[in-house]
Ligand code: AMP
């Protein structure tokens with residue numbers, strides 16, 4: 240824990256002096272004990288010796304100071320105190336180096352950037368958070384038939400679930416947030432979209448659209464209102480047959496945020512974690528007031544459309560720059576419109592900033608599905624959120640920004 244405030248009380252020439260102020264982050268404790276002083280990480284306090292049990296009061300207390308010392312004695316103590324104060328402060332100024340780690344996670348590449356006192360501390364932190372990402376992937380991946388979410392979905396194979404089933408802490412949090420997201424977006428965000436995502440993946444392999452019967456069959460199993468939640472027991476009941484939950488549009492933001500939270504818990508608060516589309520940041524790098532994150536351009540995916548500057552927040556981008564299918568000249572995005580069951584055919588990219596990663600991730604989907612006008616209304620009604628939407632129609636590119644977007648946009652040119 241960083242030292243928040245260091246309070247010192249001393250007496251000099253009969254006057255009480257308070258010294259207080261913030262100190263730089265301290266990753267190790269500083270404990271100093273000198274006669275008459277007690278010092279810990281949080282507090283340095285002059286102890287009036289007359290108040291200490293079993294100690295004799297000072298023979299020559301200065302006027303107005305019970306148990307104090309003479310003038311010379313007080314001045315000596317003052318310098319001693321100053322020395323200790325400076326040593327404590329210097330000890331806390333741990334030099335932080337930047338360390339970067341990259342690992343494949345959740346079907347993409349996750350990156351961790353962390354400022355740590357040494358390589359070993361950084362590696363310990365990175366190993367722990369990548370292990371957490373592995374754990375979340377093992378729970379939430381719909382590609383893995385053994386994952387908790389796949390097992391839950393399979394309970395609808397022979398019809399709607401007849402009773403609720405308790406789920407683990409992470410799956411509960413994600414499903415609960417996803418249902419709230421569906422409600423807020425009028426179903427534009429919907430984790431029951433799984434059967435249509437599976438058809439999209441098949442189309443991606445085969446290069447053809449699903450036939451109408453197959454599509455109609457898949458769509459029968461879609462509908463967020465068929466997720467019944469039991470908050471008291473963290474239980475879930477799926478009320479349609481052959482449902483397939485797909486949290487690919489919310490779980491990466493959740494994971495990135497979890498990683499940053501865990502790094503903070505381990506004493507590494509100046510950190511960034513995430514994959515290309517979903518990034519969470521903690522406290523800013525040393526000497527900086529923010530992290531600077533590039534926003535991908537929809538028109539030219541290898542270029543950035545500028546930078547955003549933020550700390551203790553998340554930023555997510557969704558679009559069809561990389562994942563799309565081209566069939567008969569039409570481009571189908573991997574973002575599915577739950578109203579049609581097919582990938583979006585209008586070209587749109589959305590970047591969302593939010594105070595938490597789960598929100599930033601899910602909100603980029605309704606922005607894409609509903610379009611800038613309706614989508615940005617959702618952003619404006621979310622405290623701490625901001626968004627930028629880009630659409631391409633023919634040769635025309637249009638950019639839309641939420642009211643607070645400019646507060647995050649970096650002034651410097653990319
Ligand atoms: P992202 O990687 O954040 O752009 O999210 C895209 C992923 O979200 C897709 O690969 C699907 O797994 C999922 N998805 C697609 N459409 C929707 C939707 N309308 N609602 C919720 N999730 C979706």
Ligand code: MG
Pocket residue numbers: 488489491492516517555556557600603
């Ligand atoms: Mg995302």
